[in-house]
Amino acid sequence: MNLDLNQFETIVAYKCLTDETYLASVVDYLQPAFFKQKDVRSVVSIISEFYEKRNQAPTLTEIKNYLTTPDLKEHFKAVVGSFTGIDKSFNKDELYENTETFLKERAVFHTLSKVVNSVGSEKADTAAILSQFEKACNVCLNYDIGLDIIPDVGRIITDLHAANPTISSGWKWLDEKLGGGFWQTGRAMYVFAGETNVGKSIFLGNIATSIASQNKTVLVVSLEMSEMMYAKRLCSNLTKIPIIRLKDESEILRAAMSDVASKTPNAKIIVKEFPPSTLTVNQLRAFIKKLTAKGIKIDAVVVDYINLLHSPIGNNSYERVKYSAEQLRALSYIFSCPFITATQLNRTGYGVGEPSLQAISESMALPNTADFMAGIWQDDTDRQLGVIKMGLMKNRFGPNFGSTGMRIDYSTLTVTEDDTVTKTEAGASALSVLTALAR
Numbered sequence: 001m002n003l004d005l006n007q008f009e010t011i012v013a014y015k016c017l018t019d020e021t022y023l024a025s026v027v028d029y030l031q032p033a034f035f036k037q038k039d040v041r042s043v044v045s046i047i048s049e050f051y052e053k054r055n056q057a058p059t060l061t062e063i064k065n066y067l068t069t070p071d072l073k074e075h076f077k078a079v080v081g082s083f084t085g086i087d088k089s090f091n092k093d094e095l096y097e098n099t100e101t102f103l104k105e106r107a108v109f110h111t112l113s114k115v116v117n118s119v120g121s122e123k124a125d126t127a128a129i130l131s132q133f134e135k136a137c138n139v140c141l142n143y144d145i146g147l148d149i150i151p152d153v154g155r156i157i158t159d160l161h162a163a164n165p166t167i168s169s170g171w172k173w174l175d176e177k178l179g180g181g182f183w184q185t186g187r188a189m190y191v192f193a194g195e196t197n198v199g200k201s202i203f204l205g206n207i208a209t210s211i212a213s214q215n216k217t218v219l220v221v222s223l224e225m226s227e228m229m230y231a232k233r234l235c236s237n238l239t240k241i242p243i244i245r246l247k248d249e250s251e252i253l254r255a256a257m258s259d260v261a262s263k264t265p266n267a268k269i270i271v272k273e274f275p276p277s278t279l280t281v282n283q284l285r286a287f288i289k290k291l292t293a294k295g296i297k298i299d300a301v302v303v304d305y306i307n308l309l310h311s312p313i314g315n316n317s318y319e320r321v322k323y324s325a326e327q328l329r330a331l332s333y334i335f336s337c338p339f340i341t342a343t344q345l346n347r348t349g350y351g352v353g354e355p356s357l358q359a360i361s362e363s364m365a366l367p368n369t370a371d372f373m374a375g376i377w378q379d380d381t382d383r384q385l386g387v388i389k390m391g392l393m394k395n396r397f398g399p400n401f402g403s404t405g406m407r408i409d410y411s412t413l414t415v416t417e418d419d420t421v422t423k424t425e426a427g428a429s430a431l432s433v434l435t436a437l438a439r
Contacts (some may be wrong), residue, residue: 008102009040010082015095016047020057024100025141029050039082042075101138112179134282134312169302170210171417173404174390178372179397182211182300182340186332188244189325189369190340190395191226191306193360194376195350199388199408200342201225201233203376204302206339206415208269209237213260216299217268219291221284223308229272230304233413234269242276242411268296276308281327284309288335298337303328305342306366322365330370345375353377354391354403369430371396386410 006047013024030048034365046066050058067073111132149156151257166180184226194200201224202258206292211218222230237244239256249364260267261349272287284317288298303309314320332339343366345359355375367373373393382388405421409412 003098003101003105005037005102008036008098009035010079011086011090012099012102013040013043013079014083014086014088015090015099015156016044016415017063022095022099023051024048024059025096026103027291029103029107029139031107031110032342033110034103039078046072046076048230057145087396100139100141103141104137108133108137112387114398134280137282139368146332167211167214168214169207170213171406171415174374176439177392177395177398177402182338183397184299186336186338187372189329189331190338190372191315191366191370192340192342192374192376192390193345193355193393194342195345198376198378200376201304201409202413202415204304204340204342205230205237207234207411208300208302211232211300212238212267212269213264214267215264217266217270217297217301218300219288219298220271220360221279221301221303222267222271223276223279224304225273227271230273234271236412237414240412240414243413259362270296277310280312280322281331284328285334287333288331298335300337301331301335301339303339303341305344307343318365320367324416325366325369330372340383353379354389355393356404357393367394388415 012030012035013025016026027048030044032041032045032048035044046063049057050062050066060366063076067076069146076251085174098273104367115132137280139176154156164180165184166175166178166182168175169178192200199340206221208218208220214320220230221236225233232243233245235241235253237248238260239253241249241253241256246284270291288301292296305326307321309324310327311320311323313323327340328341343360345355355362355377359375360367360373375393378388379389387405387409388408389403389405392400394400405418407416407421408420409416
């Protein structure tokens with residue numbers, strides 16, 4: 001059912017005058033230009049101006065103090081008179097949903113009106129225009145008061161005893177640190193950090209194939225590699241046919257993938273390539289919605305990698321990465337699935353064993369936003385031995401310390417756990433301590 005926006009203007013004005021909770025929810029999005037009725041526009045302008053200054057709704061007396069001209073007095077009288085025709089028994093859910101629709105539609109129309117004259121100009125700031133439209137579409141009114149933990153302790157106890165569904169990462173050590181694996185219901189963003197060419201994409205690819213092997217659907221968003229290149233790597237990982245032999249063993253590949261399909265009939269790995277620094281989080285959101293509209297339920301999203309997303313908001317790398325990180329994590333709420341990505345280390349993290357959060361490149365806002373971060377690294381000996389190491393940097397699901405050594409098969413880009421590697425690392429560490437004490 002389409003909303004009569006002109007009529008709804010009066011309802012917005014009425015609620016802003018009589019319901020401070022409603023006013024607090026909408027005031028950040030209100031603009032007088034959204035209101036076509038001159039009377040309503042004048043009154044809303046007064047209310048918004050007062051709230052911005054005083055952080056509270058104006059009383060009737062305070063509003064009258066702002067009616068400094070005969071025109072303003074007439075506008076206010078006309079608006080109050082129009083309230084008599086309003087059915088004031090509002091359904092709260094309906095009211096907020098309709099208000100959100102009103103604000104979005106008027107914001108889009110207002111934005112379109114502002115930029116239409118500049119679109120044909122060579123000086124048009126397309127990034128700013130995109131930012132304005134994204135802001136217009138991001139109106140969200142949330143009036144849920146949250147969880148009152150004392151009277152609602154029963155809900156907490158129920159949740160404590162409830163099984164928290166997780167998706168295995170494919171590595172027992174990591175699953176234990178995460179409390180079982182990636183949260184199946186989302187509301188979390190997981191980040192792997194490493195220097196250039198250390199194997200971040202290999203880790204993400206292994207995670208994608210592991211999720212698919214659990215009969216689930218994973219979306220891999222590539223911002224660096226072509227779809228076909230990524231697909232070949234994933235096929236090699238799934239079938240254990242070396243990448244260099246895929247071409248010569250195409251029939252074996254076909255049979256192996258058929259076997260994968262028979263064992264996991266609901267599994268999908270969708271690889272979608274976007275040029276680097278062109279895809280915004282809102283565009284990613286729209287793409288995922290297209291998939292869901294086709295009946296494809298996404299169980300996890302892998303983004304390779306977050307720094308290559310485009311942010312229309314921010315004057316520097318810190319602000320741009322901050323915006324991308326916050327918006328990407330928000331998608332894990334919207335689509336109820338985990339988002340897994342990677343990031344680069346800065347120069348201080350190169351050649352360093354077990355890098356810290358201070359080595360994250362571009363923006364500390366990323367580790368501040370992420371729910372989990374792990375560093376991955378190698379030294380020259382590790383590369384020769386086919387060893388790669390992973391250490392916890394941040395973890396909201398359990399301990400935020402500890403590291404492990406893993407085997408990496410570069411022929412199939414497969415990363416596997418190997419207790420002998422970890423034990424060797426621990427032994428070497430203990431030996432170095434004893435040697436130092438003996439000096």
